[in-house]
Amino acid sequence: MTSDTETAHASTVDSSTTVLASVRARPAVGWALLGSEISVLFRRKRTWAMLLALAAVPILIALAVRLTESNPTSPGRGPAFLSQITNNGLFVAATGLVVCVPLFLPLTVGVVAGDTIAGEASAGTLRYLLIAPASRLRLLAVKYIGAAAFSLAATLVVAISGTLIGIALFPIGPVTLLSGDTIGVGESFVRSLLVAAFITVSLLGLSAIGLFFSTLTDVPVGAMAATIVLAVVSQVLDNLPQLVWLQPYLFSHYWLSFADLLRQPIAWDSFGANAILQGAYLLIFAALAYGRFSSKDILS
């Protein structure tokens, strides 16, 4: 940084037509592009629309429960935790996540991850990023981190909106876990964050798949649709008894296992197995994406 400042002083004084220190002698690490990616992603109206839609899911659930409180649903019907909401508003967040994990979260993550490269190609900005130049590896890394950041934001939005609406509409108290133990309100917030972390990790493999699909086409909608369809197919296969041997390798296999974090003591096994599985998907699909993208002719 100090050397920049010196060049700046050296060159601003030598001319009346503002000559600015514009280039450094040695390249920076390249965080600026990551900052730009995150800020462009989260300033986009489409991103906001998706986050708002996700925030609405627990709100709608809470409202539905509140309005039908007089005739409660029989236990066992509806998503897990639903029947507990009337006793304790802190269960709204968990219910919202259970509802969002199979479809709404993969849908929004598929849109963001499928758009990463193909969206730039279709806007014509890919060629300008590459000649700026952003190296192809750096661009892929930045795009992937952006998709992962969206997964985290999306999960947190559901958890936070669920918690707030739960506090607003229902009584709050110590939470009874699946194991029968009871934890305090503060501890329950920690558990909510753990669940959000679990779900974010669960979406890392899907983000990598979306990134790879995105390098295959210049049509973002195609990459988005392929990613979302694959998420649905994976969950269907996970439910076919004939495919038990395959199921531990499906990227959606542990998506609903976050319930294990709601036991006392916490059962970390599924968290670890999920992290390893998602890491493997990330490695494989990031390598495929790089293999495709590094040698691709950019003709968009």
Added chain:
Amino acid sequence: MTEAAAWSGLAIETRGLTKRFGRQAAVKDVDLEVPRGAVFGFLGPNGSGKTTTIRMLLGLAAPTSGEARVLGHEMPREGGRVLPRVGALVEGPGFYPYLSGTGNLHRLDSADRYAIGRTRGARVEHALDRVGLGSAATKKVKAYSLGMKQRLGIANALLTPRELLVLDEPTNGLDPQGTREVRSLIRSLAAEGTTVFVSSHLLAEIEQICTHAAIMSAGSLVAQGTLDELREVGRPRVRLLTPDVALAAPVLRTFGMAVESHDSAPEASADGREIIAILGDDSIEPDAVVAALVAAKVRVRGFAVERTSLEDRFVALTGEGFNVDQ
């Protein structure tokens, strides 16, 4: 000859550069030589391979065979080192419609690891002013006109001082004032020492601003050199109007001129006929030719020495046809 000596200090140099799309060769065997400091016009009809060549120069597409050097570095391998010194507009502008002009330039500048972040705002503003977009800087690009987007594309190429500018049809979509501004911008950049490589099919434009040019036709490079060299490949011609064709032809031949046409000249009239002869030798004085014609009792009603225009050369090299060659 060593490898280092083989590659001279040209701004752009290609050898046998070829790109195939399936069976079609979009660019074949192109040997470009763009000297440093030149304003180099890259001419060719639609589909002749200009943009494809530029994509290979910038490392966006890999050549099928052959090699390209930009500022002395091999492309696409050394793109990371060369491209920060190159500003480019490729096949029209490409921007995020939901960001402002300023937002777009910030975004693209942040991708360049050599650009200093601290001066980004000021540099963006300066580049926008240079292309006359200062007042539309905060407008979303989706509300820009075609010409405004084109100007923004040029501004993007000027974010940092560049050694080489590659501009693919920079005046496409610009109004007459915009076209003039771009011409004077190119001139002033060239005066600062920037090499400018500009593709176009507007010959008049190239003739006005370029020092050098190359002509592409159906993927092949058919001519390149300084503008004067290109015009002179066709020798200067003498155009003579006279009723005494039979007398005049032998006189012209004594000067070593090849008499090209007379009988079928469309201008044939009562006044005489037109003879076109190729001036074989630059040292021949036109005055002496006229004096000799008059001495031989040839009635000279018109006499002119013409040089071929770039347009004549262009048409001669790329064909008269309107259809795109494949």
